[in-house]
Amino acid sequence: MRIVSALLTLAAPAALAGQLNPPAVPQPTPGPEPRTPLSDQTTPGDASFEFIITDPGSYYFADNHRVEPGMSGILIRSDNVTIDLCGFELRSASSLSFGLARLGILVERFPTLPPAPLENRVGIVVRNGTVRNFSEQGLDFSESDGARVEGLTVTGCLGDGIQAGSNALVTGCVVRENSDGITTGSHSLIVDCVAEGNSGDGISAGAQSTVSRCVAADNGGRGITGDNAVNVLGCTATGNAEAGIQGFTGCVVRDSVCAANDVGIDVGQSSVVQSCTATSNTTAGIDAGPRSIVERCTVRGPTVTGITAGAAAQIIGCSVTLCTADGILATGDAVIRDNSCDGNFNSGAPLANGIRVTQQGNRIEGNHLSFNEQGVVTTLSGNLIIRNTAEGLGQNHFGGVTGGNLLGTVRTDLTNAGPWDNIAYSF
Numbered sequence: 254m255r256i257v258s259a260l261l262t263l264a265a266p267a268a269l270a271g272q273l274n275p276p277a278v279p280q281p282t283p284g285p286e287p288r289t290p291l292s293d294q295t296t297p298g299d300a301s302f303e304f305i306i307t308d309p310g311s312y313y314f315a316d317n318h319r320v321e322p323g324m325s326g327i328l329i330r331s332d333n334v335t336i337d338l339c340g341f342e343l344r345s346a347s348s349l350s351f352g353l354a355r356l357g358i359l360v361e362r363f364p365t366l367p368p369a370p371l372e373n374r375v376g377i378v379v380r381n382g383t384v385r386n387f388s389e390q391g392l393d394f395s396e397s398d399g400a401r402v403e404g405l406t407v408t409g410c411l412g413d414g415i416q417a418g419s420n421a422l423v424t425g426c427v428v429r430e431n432s433d434g435i436t437t438g439s440h441s442l443i444v445d446c447v448a449e450g451n452s453g454d455g456i457s458a459g460a461q462s463t464v465s466r467c468v469a470a471d472n473g474g475r476g477i478t479g480d481n482a483v484n485v486l487g488c489t490a491t492g493n494a495e496a497g498i499q500g501f502t503g504c505v506v507r508d509s510v511c512a513a514n515d516v517g518i519d520v521g522q523s524s525v526v527q528s529c530t531a532t533s534n535t536t537a538g539i540d541a542g543p544r545s546i547v548e549r550c551t552v553r554g555p556t557v558t559g560i561t562a563g564a565a566a567q568i569i570g571c572s573v574t575l576c577t578a579d580g581i582l583a584t585g586d587a588v589i590r591d592n593s594c595d596g597n598f599n600s601g602a603p604l605a606n607g608i609r610v611t612q613q614g615n616r617i618e619g620n621h622l623s624f625n626e627q628g629v630v631t632t633l634s635g636n637l638i639i640r641n642t643a644e645g646l647g648q649n650h651f652g653g654v655t656g657g658n659l660l661g662t663v664r665t666d667l668t669n670a671g672p673w674d675n676i677a678y679s680f
Contacts, residue, residue, distance in 0.1 A: 288313045288337070291327070302328040302359075309333035314341040314382065322352035326387075329360045332375050338382020338405075345386040353388040357410070362396040373398040373418055385409045390416050391431065395438070402426060407434075414451065417441065419459065433457055434472065439480070443467060448476070455493065458483050475499045476514060481521075485509055490517075497534065500524060502542075516540055517552070522563065526550060537561055538573070543584075547571060558582050559597070564612070568592060577605055580625065585612025590619050597625045606630045606653065607643075617641065627653045628677075634658055639673040650677045 288311040289295050296304040296312065303320055305328045306312060312335065320326045326343050327336070336358070345354040358379060362371035373396050380403035384391040391407035391414045394400045399420040406427045407414035414431035417423060419438035427447045428434035434448035439459035448455030448469045455469030460480035469476030469490045476490030478499040488509045490497030496519040497511030504524040510531075511517035517531030522542035530551045531538035538552030543563035552559040554575030560568055561579070565586040572593045573580040580594035587610065594607035607625035608617060613635035622628040622643040628650035629638055634657025641661075643650035651663050661673040670676065 287311065290315050291318070291336070296327075298328075301325055301355075304328070305330060306334055306336075307331055309376070311335045311337070313337040314339050314343075317341045318343050319346035320344070320354035320357075320387075321346050322354055324354050325356035325359060325389075326354065326384075327358045329358070329374065329377060332363070332377075334374075334376065335378040335380075337380055338384075340382055342383035342385065344384070345388075353386060353411070355387060356389045356393055356412075357384040357387050357391040357407075358393070359390075360394045360397045360400070371396075375399055377401070378403070380404050382406075383408070387412070390414070391428075392416060394418060394421070397421075407431065413453075414448075428455075433474070434469075437462060448472060454478050455490075464488060469493060469497070476511070479504060490514060497531075511538075517556075520545060531556075538576075541566055552576075554597075559594075562587060573597070573607075578603070579606045579609045581608045583608075583610050583615060585610070586614040587616070589615065589617045592620045593623070594620065594625060594628075595623045599626065604649075609653075610636060622650060624648065629654055631655050631658055639675065641675045643675065643677040645679055648679075651675060 291304050291312050296306050298304050302325050307330045309331050343357055360374050360377055375398050377397045377400040383406045386409040389412040391410040394417045397418045400417050401422045404425045408429045410431040413433040413436055414428035415435045417437045419440055421437045421441040423435055423443045425445050429449045431451045433453040434451040434455045436457040437459050439461050441462040444465045446467045450471050452473040454474040455472040456477045458464050458479040461482045463484040464477055465486045467488045471492040473494050475495045476493035476497045481501045482503040483500050485498050485506045491512045493514045496516040497514035498506055499519045501521040504520045506518055506526045509529045512532045514534050516536050517534040517538045518526055519540045522544055524545045526547045528549045532553045534556050537558045538556050539547055539560045541547050541562045544565045546567045548569045550571045552573045556576055557578045559573035559576045559580045561582040564584045567588045570591045574595045576597040577599045580597040597605040599605040604626040606627045607622040609630040611632045613633050615636040617638045618640050620641045624645040628643045630653030637659045639661035654660050661675045663675045663677055664670050665677055
């Protein structure tokens with residue numbers, strides 16, 4: 254009896270203690286939406302714009318918005334504005350035959366007192382939705398600095414799809430059937446975008462910008478074009494009416510593919526083209542300006558000229574096949590080394606050449622020439638032609654070399670061959 258009483262006494266405090274684990278902390282009640290919906294009440298417009306944003310902040314769409322003919326969509330008159338379309342679309346309310354709305358979204362410069370210049374807006378971000386069917390630009394951010402455009406689809410605008418100023422970031426966007434697709438000012442980054450079927454250029458980047466991992470297809474102008482010192486990295490350009498990729502002075506094009514354009518890659522002086530592929534381009538695979546470097550590239554026809562380069566260029570380690578004029582064409586003072594030129598052939602006149610140079614001072618060394626109508630052809634004297642190999646029965650491998658050039662002895666076997674000799678053979 255005492256044992257039972259003791260056990261009851263010990264159990265009583267535990268029974269009276271209740272649940273040992275404390276209850277969960279109460280969750281806070283959700284507060285109001287921290288962003289402002291775009292509406293007639295929160296961002297009223299005027300006779301020209303459906304909505305006007307005059308204060309910094311975060312704004313969003315809660316529905317699709319259609320803009321009446323002659324009107325424009327959104328005017329931004331403030332710095333530090335973010336607009337999230339939330340997957341909805343901003344579009345013209347009518348078709349072309351009934352009159353389109355004018356602009357999708359416009360950024361307006363900050364007014365200052367004369368004579369000070371107007372200042373570009375900063376801190377502008379627009380993301381996540383569709384803008385389409387305007388008679389002018391889809392997005393005109395040319396009066397902004399450092400704008401970000403993310404995850405937009407912009408289609409069917411008679412002006413440019415996306416216009417951005419300097420220091421812009423345009424990422425994850427699709428632009429189709431506009432005038433130019435994407436244009437930016439200097440020091441901008443365009444990444445992971447698609448520009449297709451625009452009547453002008455697909456992507457146009459300002460000086461010292463980078464275009465990376467983009468696709469430009471079937472545009473009426475150039476696929477991707479950039480001003481001086483632009484980098485084009487890991488891009489694809491196909492079926493464009495002009496150049497697939499074009500840059501001016503001091504550009505870099507790497508790891509890119511260009512097919513079925515007029516010219517595959519066209520860059521100005523002092524540029525670098527590395528590890529690129531150009532196939533079935535009409536006029537030329539790669540056209541590089543003076544003092545440029547073309548290295549480790551693959552060019553395949555049918556095309557007229559595989560690689561053409563200006564004075565003092567370097568063409569190294571490339572493969573060029575199936576051209577109807579010249580596999581490699583250079584002017585003067587070029588280094589043409591360790592390339593393979595194969596099957597460059599024209600069914601009529603003029604003959605197709607593996608390598609042709611038109612001026613003096615070129616060094617043509619260590620190349621392999623196979624089954625071209627002519628191997629190496631020079632126009633003038635004063636070139637160095639050594640250590641090349643040439644294959645093909647009945648081919649005119651070195652007969653196109655004019656007098657006055659330093660041509661290493663052409664041998665048909667290795668007996669007594671010297672280190673500077675050229676070797677011609679067939680099996």
